[in-house]
Amino acid sequence: MNYPATAEQKHRVFIIYSAYLRVQFRQSAVLAVSVRNKNYNLVRADLHDILPQKNTTVFKDGTLAPLLIRLAWHSCATYDKYTHTGGSNGATMRYHLEASDEGNVGLEVARLSLEPVKRKHPWITYADLWILAGIVSIESCNGPTIKWRDGRVDYEDDLRVPLTDDYPSEEATHLTYGPSSLGWYVNSTGQVMMPSDMSLIEDANFRFWVDQYAASEELWREHFALAFEKLTELGRN
Template sequence: MAATTRTFARALRTSTRPALAAVPRAAFRQGGQRFNSSGPSSGSKINWLWASVGAAVVGGGAVYQFTPKETWTKLKKDGSTATFKDYQVVYNAIAKRLEEDDEYDDGSYAPVLLRLAWHASGTYDKETGTGGSNGATMRFNPESGHGANAGLNAARDFLEPIKEAYPWISYSDLWILGGVCAIQEMQGPIVPFRPGRSDRDMSACTPDGRLPDASQGQDHVRKIFYRMGFNDREIVALIGAHAVGRCHKTRSGYDGPWTFSPTVFTNDFFKLLLDEKWQWKKWDGPKQYEDKKTKSLMMLPGDMAIIEDKKFKEWVEKYAADNDLFFSDFSAAVSKLFELGVPFPQGSEDKKMTFTPTNA
């Protein structure tokens, strides 16, 4: 069964790609992605989000491209600075490992890599300026032991050989680059990447409870995301990362995937949320929904909140009807998420890197 799932997922990843993703990649070649799919262990609050052209769509459609002549103040072993080409090499190494090591959920580590990048970033608090991806503090207790981060050791361990092969890249940048690679290699949109994160020690660990609770409704969702500086449109776009991955009963208590193709990034999460009939699952686990037709898919209470709220539902309907719009908005929102709280050098805003997917 696992082999069949991996074969099907590979076929989808290599034979289909939404139009928005395909055009930018061709242009790039000519000119030169949850909610949490497996949240905390039983007894802890359940976190549900890990998951959010030419080079990439950012904000209001602006396009950025990084040229190899420009460098960053990241010293490598030989004393030189890392360039675009160096980061592309690391991207390719992650993608190669994703292709070769297919023994994880549904045949791919990509969803859990996205969740790692999401959780590393989603702790940001705009009022205090604490948290965010700068620091990679999930390497330490107590943050690594937070209920919302249960199971993310799989993603960190997956990336460790890459870190050993390219020691000049910080864990902070590597985890985010892993998330970018995961989105793109799952047929998702191009996501711009700007390096410059530095690793910090355990004193910078954030307190537990900063990530969304799956059992809560729209008021809680807004409270969490507004704290990071997102609006309703961006919130719904980021929640669309539930197109990939699954929940695990041994981690969050919840169980099952959101879509029928949990290793391919699409707008199916929104389509299924609107089109399927959902009912409470009768089982001994926490409250979750199952699709009435097959009983093989699941939705969390927090997922259902975005169609119960009129303002959220407006964007759910738009993204369900237009995959290109979803990809555009998700790319912008997840890029913003990945950069929260990072002290990038002045003047680097228009020097974001975009990488060519290996399956493009």
């Protein structure tokens, strides 16, 4: 049974609601100021700060860089050129459907490691942050400078989680394959090779680029920067 609210009860509700509106207004004002004053150089600096890792049991290289590069690569490689879906837009790996894919195992560590940067710069989207983190990580490993543009948005649900990927060029495949194995530095003896490694040698189209880049690191750096830039643009608005 509903009873008429007393004047005192109405006053309490008014006070509580007024306090709620003040908090919401302050949060909106802070975010609005942040967006107006967005500075990607500050984001870059904070990304550099989180890269070194003392826990060498988990991060054997002492850095988050390989994992963040892998996060950027996996975020982009879902692009489907026929349906124009997937790619770096949306940050859909936040949702279980994509995060639970066996190819994305371990990337929750990368995503969580970026949360402090996201909290400090709430105006940047996850989609932009993940790609920028990958680019900063490449540069921190003495890699080439890669052009980067913002403008990616975060999807609010999992309805557009990509189900396929496509990146057909042999040259681009060879160039962007590296981030998946960055950090592996043990020069093992013997002839054991992964099937993906063997294809680079045995396939004539791949082998051509293997020989080209083996002969010229400068050429590899130039082409890698262009290929990775193209990769990060897949799906960007």
